[in-house]
Amino acid sequence: MRDREMKASSSLILVLVSLCGLAASVSSQSSSDSCSSNLNVDGIRFDTTSLxxxxxxxxxxxxxxxxxxxxxxxxxxxxxxxxxxxxxxxxxxxxxxxxxxxxxxxxxxxxxxxxxxxxxxxxxxxxxxxxxxxxxxxxxxxxxxxxxxxxxxxxxxxxxxxxxxxxxxxxxxxxxxxxxxxxxxxxxxxxxxxxxxxxxxxxQGTPYTRLRKTHGILNMLGWSILMIVGIIVARHCKQYDPMWFYAHTAVQTAAFILGLLGIICGFVLEHKISASNVSTHKSLGIFILVLGCLQVMAILARPGKGSKVREYWNWYHHNVGRILIIFAIANVFYGIHLGEQGQKWNVGYGVIIGLLFVTLIVLEIQKFRK
Missing domain, CATH: 2.60.40.1210 (Cellobiose dehydrogenase, cytochrome domain)
Structure with missing residues (x-):
């Protein structure tokens, strides 16, 4: 008698397990969709055959x-x-x-x-x-x-x-x-x-990814990172005269060339993707390029140390350079935003710029103490 009860219980359990499995299967099929299943949706207002x-x-x-x-x-x-x-x-x-x-x-x-x-x-x-x-x-x-x-x-x-x-x-x-x-x-x-x-x-990934990265990296290096390095050399390495001047000129020339190439890449990229939302970014880039050209022209017209206008030239040269760097940094961050590159690029670029400014501040404090 006891064996019969156990067998009956076992059979009942098996039936329940089978029913649960079948219910789960039916539920899974009803909640899923694939290209091998038929489309059977109420309320669609057009013919859905042969899709x-x-x-x-x-x-x-x-x-x-x-x-x-x-x-x-x-x-x-x-x-x-x-x-x-x-x-x-x-x-x-x-x-x-x-x-x-x-x-x-x-x-x-x-x-x-x-x-x-x-x-x-x-x-x-x-x-x-x-x-x-x-x-x-x-x-x-x-x-x-x-x-x-x-x-x-x-x-x-x-x-x-x-x-x-x-x-x-x-x-x-x-x-x-x-x-x-x-x-x-x-x-x-x-x-x-x-x-x-x-x-x-x-x-598909973002189109013209390599060109986008080239455009961004060249502008980062040219208009901001190397420009700041050039300022540090000019302001805090004058004890190594005249080497500081040649180093400053070389760094800023490299920065201008890289920045110019970056802007050219930007024009090519704009043409390829026909972007409609880069007008502000483009205008800032052109403004930065104009400031860079003014700096090059200023170097060519640099008066001698004994000239009466040397003081005014120094004021112009220093402040145009500062304005250029401020706009360049802002435009790089804006470009990262437009390119949907995310936090990694923002953080990486921000850390580099932050380290350069910390270095500049430390050197300024040391100079003030002396």
Whole structure:
């Protein structure tokens, strides 16, 4: 009798385990999506048959389905894991966020909202709702949460969409609210390039990375780091006359040449990426170059030590150099911000500049004491 009870109990446990496993399997299948599964979402307002499916963002399990519905109409359905923030899909000419337009959607308290945003800059104020270059067909947009997935569907009136697609997901717990519907910085993002004909997609890095780094490093070395070294040599090494003058001239000449090459790289880069948000950075760079040219001209017109105007020349030469360095440092930090290089570049450059200024201050204190 006891053996029968034990066998019955064992059988019951096995049945329960099997049922739990089946339920978990069903739950897992219902909460996942892949290109091998059928799209069965309520509320999509256009035909979803024969959609091409790609794994848009593997690490975040973003699935994109699309097709050309007519000569000037493209249909898109973006599937993402359910989130308590926004999801976004942007269309970019060069793979960059700035200058592109994005469709952004979120589900909050059971209701969904979709808006187009113009990504004019990196600050929240420059990400503008209800603006952008995309032409969304009226009554085609829909966002819904179903089976632990968020589905964002829309149609574009365009002959050929931009092949640069950008995806992002907002920080947990945040959804835009009226009246401004302002976004805050995304939690994560990726930039991809898609061949809509073949369905091939690849994650792409920032375009012209090497040229960007060359532009930044040359300007860092030229207009700020070496310029400060040249000032230290001129101000605190005069006991080694005339070697201090030759060293100062050599360092500043090298700084000017490197800075000039950096600015040339900047013009080439601007032409290649057709950037629309670098006007301030470019203007500051030209201003710095003009100051550098004035310094070179001043060296060529340097009066002798006994000249009556030597004092005024010294005042001009020293202060133009200081103004140049202040603007150069500010523009380098601004360039790092525009290039979206992150904290590593800011910290690295800041540490170098900080060490140079500490050295200068220590030398100034020693000079004052003497």
């Amino acid at each position: 091409t499916c790609i794994s848009a963002w593997v690490s975040e399990n973003f699935i994109l389905r699309y097709k050309q519905a007519s000569a000037n109409t493209w249909s898109f359905v973006l599937s993402t894991p359910s989130t308590d923030s926004y999801v976004a899909m942007g269309f970019s000419k060069n793979g960059l966020m700035v200058g592109s337009s994005a469709v952004v959607g979120w589900v909050s308290s059971g209701s969904g909202m979709m808006k187009q945003y113009a990504l004019d800059g990196q600050t929240p104020a420059q990400v503008k709702p209800d603006q952008g270059s995309l032409t969304l067909l009226s009554n085609s947009s829909m966002i819904a949460s179903q089976s632990n997935r968020t589905y964002m569907a829309f149609q574009l009136a365009v002959a050929q969409p931009e092949s640069g697609l950008i995806y992002s997901v907002g920080p947990s717990g945040f959804t835009p609210v009226s009246p401004g519907y302002q976004l805050i910085q995304h939690q994560d993002m990726t930039s991809t390039s898609v061949n809509f004909g073949s369905g091939q997609t690849r994650t």
